[in-house]
Amino acid sequence: MKEHIQKKLSDSKTARWSAMLIVSFTMMCGYFLTDVMSPLENLLTTQGKVVYFTDDTSMSADSLITKVKLFSAASALSEPELAVEKLEEGMNLKYMDSVDGIQTEMEKTVSAVAKGEGWSSTEYGFFSGAYGMINVFLLMLFFGGLILDKMGIRFTGTLSCGLMLAGALIKWYALSTDFGGSMLFGMNMQVALASVGFAVFGMGAEITGITVSKVIVKWFTGKELALAMGLQVAMARIGTAIALGVSLPVARMMGAVSYPVLFGAIALCVGFVSYMVYCVMDRKEDASEVAVRQEAGEKEEEGFRMADLKQIFGSRGFWLITLLCLMFYAGVFPFLKFATKLMIFKYGVPESFAGLIPALLPFGTILLTPLFGSLYDRIGKGATLMLIGSVMLTVVHILFTLPVLDYWWFAVIVMVVLGIAFSLVPSAMWPSVPKIIPLKQLGSAYAIIFYIQNIGLMAVPWLIGWVIDRFATLRDASGTITGYDYTVPMAIFSLFGLCAIVIALMLRSEDAKKHYGLEEANIKK
């Protein structure tokens, strides 16, 4: 008689890769919403109607109207009725402006109009950092990890997807509503409410992040773990890239900053449904695992105990990975929040293309993260990959700091290098955690890492927004903003890179001492 050997569902290639694709899609929608506002910084920080022209420049509606009226008075054209509210797509406007010091007659055709929200850079920074606020101050990520290890993947993932959706809807409501100058917590009502929404969303997104990491470890341990994690991150980066690339065109086309958020919320509904589909697979995987254990006469694995936290906190390797994560990610995600405006004001890129250069960063990582992940699976060298990535991050930020080669093509090259760094470190960092911490404590371990990382994701945009207002904003004698000098903010980002290099070196030497296996291949032959 043929012997029947019980197999787990995850032993089927099709099943485990399907599970990975499904949860990664949910995460991708989350990443889209995380970065959807980044290309809108200039629009959010401009007061009043923003008018875009066919020659790809944008101008404050007030200053343009003044120029048109001056011109019409001087040339006896009758435009006295012209007002900001009357500017519409397709209108032709004539005015005089100084070109190389000579007053010249100019003509512009309006290609789109959108509503600027008039936030300060500090307010924009506060809003961007609000993502990590609940996670940090209410320790929600920490509790999220405990909930994940105690209550399981299905419950936690469903809860966190719901939180993401609720946060996205609050943010959309705030951005689509005119609060007529009212205040909340001593702050512009719109900024405050949008920040509350982003904070709720951030709590959901981070808990979904640790849940998805645990899902991948559950289905891929002993198999293509780093490749699967790399592909999951790659799909997440597609979400970031789409956000950076399409958010501004959508806001311009629809005339308001709230629309890209609305589209993200709709996509997230689909992501939520896809997570429900995963829950069905997860139940089947658990049932097949129980059957395998029974057949082998194995006992069920012990659950997570509070005492396990001591083991996590006592590991030096764990702390080094955590600090590396804090410094490296502080130099990347918060940078992305300010990168579009950097492209406009440092590299002179027209606003309609400016988001496309930062979008190169996640696009590059889509191919490279799984590639480096598969490299790590086969040949190891995880600690070295993290060190190389940290060095590249630092060089890139120093190049962005220096007042040299302020050309768009140079920004493109530097951004591509940053993309390579941003593939190297995550592809080695996330699959290295299970080499230091056992599976049953993994939810809590990822949660603590993300918790510390969130301190950076929250505080760095706050700091940079404030620094831009204080040290980078250039004004004329009347106080009108004339441009930005990004030397100080970019020098701060370079410092994060330097710290990452030092920590990566310490991690490599700790690995050599403790034999975590970070330099070893994941696939055992």
Ligand SMILES: N[C@@H](Cc1c[nH]cn1)C(=O)NCC(=O)O
């Ligand atoms: N904890 C997340 C942070 C984040 C930022 N934007 C979306 N998520 C994280 O580090 N994820 C891993 C990664 O490499 O994206």
